[in-house]
Amino acid sequence: MAEPFASLNAALADHYHVERELGHGGMATVYLAQDLKLPRPVALKVLRPELAAALGPERFLREVRITARLNHPHILALLDSGEARGLLYYTMPYVDGESLRDRLNREKQLPLDDALQIAREVADALSYAHSHDVVHRDIKPENILLESKHAVVADFGIARAITAAGGDRLTETGIAMGTPAYMSPEQAAGSTDLDGRSDLYSLGCVLYEMLAGRPPFVGATLESVVHQQLTAEPPNVTSIRPAVPGWVAAALSRALAKTPADRFNPVALFGEAITPHTSAAVAPEPSAQIAVKQRRISWRNRGLIVVASLVVIAGAAALGRWLRPSAAGLRHPRTSIAVLPFQNLSADTSHAYFARGLHEELLTQLAKVAALQVISRTSVTEYAKGAKPPKEIADELNVGSIIEGSVQVVGKRLRVTVQLIDAGTDEHLWAEHYDSTLDDVFAVESDIAQQIVAAVGATLTGTERTAIAEAPTANAAAYRLYLQGLEYYSPALVTRRKLDIAQAFLEGALALDSTFALAHATLSVVHGEMSWYRWDPSPERLARQLAEAQTALRLAPQLPQSHIAMGYVYYRARQDWQAALKEFRLALEGLPNDAAVWTRIGVVQRRIGNWNEALRAFGKVVELDPRSAAALSNLGTTLGFLRRYQEAVDWINRTLALAPEEVGEDVERGSIWVSWKGRLDSLGAALDRHPPNTDLGASGSIGAMQALRWLYARRPDSLLALLRRTGQPAFVSQEFYLPTALYAAWAHQLQGHVAAARAAFDSAQSLLDSAVAVLPDDWRVHAARGLSLAGVGRRREAEGEARWLQQTKSYRDDALDGMLPAEDRARILAGAGDGDAALDEIERLLTRPSFLSVHTLRLDPRWDPIRSDPRFQALLVKYANPQPVR
Numbered sequence: 001m002a003e004p005f006a007s008l009n010a011a012l013a014d015h016y017h018v019e020r021e022l023g024h025g026g027m028a029t030v031y032l033a034q035d036l037k038l039p040r041p042v043a044l045k046v047l048r049p050e051l052a053a054a055l056g057p058e059r060f061l062r063e064v065r066i067t068a069r070l071n072h073p074h075i076l077a078l079l080d081s082g083e084a085r086g087l088l089y090y091t092m093p094y095v096d097g098e099s100l101r102d103r104l105n106r107e108k109q110l111p112l113d114d115a116l117q118i119a120r121e122v123a124d125a126l127s128y129a130h131s132h133d134v135v136h137r138d139i140k141p142e143n144i145l146l147e148s149k150h151a152v153v154a155d156f157g158i159a160r161a162i163t164a165a166g167g168d169r170l171t172e173t174g175i176a177m178g179t180p181a182y183m184s185p186e187q188a189a190g191s192t193d194l195d196g197r198s199d200l201y202s203l204g205c206v207l208y209e210m211l212a213g214r215p216p217f218v219g220a221t222l223e224s225v226v227h228q229q230l231t232a233e234p235p236n237v238t239s240i241r242p243a244v245p246g247w248v249a250a251a252l253s254r255a256l257a258k259t260p261a262d263r264f265n266p267v268a269l270f271g272e273a274i275t276p277h278t279s280a281a282v283a284p285e286p287s288a289q290i291a292v293k294q295r296r297i298s299w300r301n302r303g304l305i306v307v308a309s310l311v312v313i314a315g316a317a318a319l320g321r322w323l324r325p326s327a328a329g330l331r332h333p334r335t336s337i338a339v340l341p342f343q344n345l346s347a348d349t350s351h352a353y354f355a356r357g358l359h360e361e362l363l364t365q366l367a368k369v370a371a372l373q374v375i376s377r378t379s380v381t382e383y384a385k386g387a388k389p390p391k392e393i394a395d396e397l398n399v400g401s402i403i404e405g406s407v408q409v410v411g412k413r414l415r416v417t418v419q420l421i422d423a424g425t426d427e428h429l430w431a432e433h434y435d436s437t438l439d440d441v442f443a444v445e446s447d448i449a450q451q452i453v454a455a456v457g458a459t460l461t462g463t464e465r466t467a468i469a470e471a472p473t474a475n476a477a478a479y480r481l482y483l484q485g486l487e488y489y490s491p492a493l494v495t496r497r498k499l500d501i502a503q504a505f506l507e508g509a510l511a512l513d514s515t516f517a518l519a520h521a522t523l524s525v526v527h528g529e530m531s532w533y534r535w536d537p538s539p540e541r542l543a544r545q546l547a548e549a550q551t552a553l554r555l556a557p558q559l560p561q562s563h564i565a566m567g568y569v570y571y572r573a574r575q576d577w578q579a580a581l582k583e584f585r586l587a588l589e590g591l592p593n594d595a596a597v598w599t600r601i602g603v604v605q606r607r608i609g610n611w612n613e614a615l616r617a618f619g620k621v622v623e624l625d626p627r628s629a630a631a632l633s634n635l636g637t638t639l640g641f642l643r644r645y646q647e648a649v650d651w652i653n654r655t656l657a658l659a660p661e662e663v664g665e666d667v668e669r670g671s672i673w674v675s676w677k678g679r680l681d682s683l684g685a686a687l688d689r690h691p692p693n694t695d696l697g698a699s700g701s702i703g704a705m706q707a708l709r710w711l712y713a714r715r716p717d718s719l720l721a722l723l724r725r726t727g728q729p730a731f732v733s734q735e736f737y738l739p740t741a742l743y744a745a746w747a748h749q750l751q752g753h754v755a756a757a758r759a760a761f762d763s764a765q766s767l768l769d770s771a772v773a774v775l776p777d778d779w780r781v782h783a784a785r786g787l788s789l790a791g792v793g794r795r796r797e798a799e800g801e802a803r804w805l806q807q808t809k810s811y812r813d814d815a816l817d818g819m820l821p822a823e824d825r826a827r828i829l830a831g832a833g834d835g836d837a838a839l840d841e842i843e844r845l846l847t848r849p850s851f852l853s854v855h856t857l858r859l860d861p862r863w864d865p866i867r868s869d870p871r872f873q874a875l876l877v878k879y880a881n882p883q884p885v886r
Contacts, residue, residue, distance in 0.1 A: 790831030
């Protein structure tokens, strides 16, 4: 044995010192060697001489470099490759553990939980590799290493490199690619055009062996095994091990389907299918119990991480400057960044929040940097790892850099892997692996943000550096509870249950650290949402919203989230638009690239009546959140108010192209066609596509819009039939409170049934009198009451409601929602017989942004009392071609 080692060491003397043989297979011999440049042990694999001669070095090494770019916690990295004195070799980290084959030789069958965990981790590695167009081609227990009870896949892409480099010459070596007991049928048939479904079949064979103690097919000869792979169905695993659950056996059967199209695709679906059904996240305990159960942990390692990171950041900054191409060579600037959702690799699903929480907070950290443009969470959510190639993502999001990452919690250890990809070239520019404790979560997060900034060639100001590095709390357990709270609070999908759970976690965090300003600010917003959506509109809830915002500002007056919280108080609780705008602008100073802050500024500017400023803000949101239906919708709706109808429809079309399931946008587009061209067919088609009880948010429901459609179409029979089917007392939304009896009264008026109309108005009046006693300050109830009073001829009382509407804050101070009470006020006055006052209001609405148009005036029968007025007819002529508001 001395002579082979002497030859090897002589050939590799500049790089490695070979110590001993670790094993050998059909393609290569593996040695333990010491890396002489970076003192560390490595596994050195040397290809068989006849195989090396058949391949030739150039093509093989070129193919190997493709797989060297893979960076994943469950993939054994390829460190180096080369050719020396006719030897082809590559090196990987030396894993001081055992292979899955070693464990199977010892135990034969593995515990169910262990087998499923290993299979899920291998599936995750395969899913990542397949997303980078790398197929393993030789998944088997020998290539799955076990390190700290976790699976790591070795030799990734080596089979591909050998196949691509060798071509037909491989047959001369007598070497077959793949291992018969784990070959897919298509691989056994000799196909070289393999995809990820082939790897999945091999993984199915491995899982089968872990559970049954033998592969699906065994035989006396290799030919026998290959024949079975092509033609036979494997025995059901439960026939060998009855304790295997049926859902595992079903997933395994599908993975082992003979036809690739019948298997899971992508392989990530197999990982999900073998995840225990009982592993769903459990709702948290009450906040008091959470606080008691959390242990106080000091962040003792944070200083070490931050100090060490300064050295790495300096290197990354130099790298960023060296790599940065000229502006003319870039399709999108490298400082425009998309951070894709982090993969959760934790076996314990209770730790899933770490991946989403770290992703959310990293976006917030990067949004603090003015030199960057960071795509918002909503737009990157659809791009889970492997969903699309980086270049395609780059074009859809207009970015030059893509960040991928994974998070794994093992016991009390936190493993985070992050890499930066040049979206234009698919080149991996920078990668980092963090292996720390759960106590270091914020330090890791801060370090990642700073390294990304440096790697893309941007510069941090002193203020930005401080903002990113400053820990929000000294209590690591409190920060973890805060991240769990974020898991349940999502502005894009608000439900009462989620807000209740978020509140419990945030209160638990504050029980551990009452000075945690970020948690106070977020809790204030949660209280505000509970009030805004009327799940708890009590004065006590509003008081808690204010108190938490004030506490956050007192503790951290420079924290952007403190100003966001106070902005919500002014915006939603007090309707003080100017004060809200001031707070949101202060938040923007610290979060210049935060799409949510720009959205808040846009909606406030709209309330104030600064329409062009609102459009500019929403335009910025679309830059930062280009795949957000809500962002596109805000632009489309606002342009509709401004009577820029063609542009509005164009933006809503873009919204629906992105999110065709958005029912509200479908109906909104139909409504714009009514205002623009008086076309009810488009609105009708949209309404007919959806069930009557479909929620439309501020527009109420499909049923409510159908009622308006039949009223505009002057089809009283259809309207009455609709009201009978709905069977509800009123149509209610943030924009109206209209008893269905009121619609019935208008339908009877169209039929000329005076008595029936009077009875329906009286019924509506009774309901509204009760409602106004409960909601005395609600303009929606007063508006409907005025309409019903006008309908029964109680003119003076109706005019009283019109005057009441004119004095409301919405009418006087809200350029957006003020359109609604103004239009209802005009209808009340028209119905009460005060034509001049009604026409004054109508002309005012026609000269500014509003829902009203000459087409809705022509269609709506509620304007019939003044329709013959010459001034009304003159307005229809004057504003027949309204000028867009700019």
